[in-house]
Amino acid sequence: MTKAEVVAIIAKKTGVERASVAASVEMFMEVLKDSLSKGESVYLRGFGSFIIKKRAAKTGRNISKNTTIKIPAHNVPAFKPAKSFVAEVKSKVTVK
Secondary structure, three states, X not given: OOHHHHHHHHHHHHXXXXXXXXXXXXXXXXXXXXXXXXXXXXXXOOOEEEEEEEEOOEEEEEOOOOEXXXXXXXXXXXXXXXXXXXXXXXXXXXXX
């Protein structure tokens, strides 16, 4: 599902104009990115948590040049779904 499809579904279900819904979705994503870039987690009860995970420094290999490289420690965004969200998905989704 794409962002445009999400906007269309929300607009249809709520009766709000697509432009307003699109602006709200864009602003939500912007606030989420800003919070994570500041190191703050975002908790949405019943849905999940957007958090920052720290990756330790490690040694990797460049297989095309057959050399070792150092990968520095870095932070990556991650999503951890709420237990109720996981349970709902497990109960409704069938593998095709």
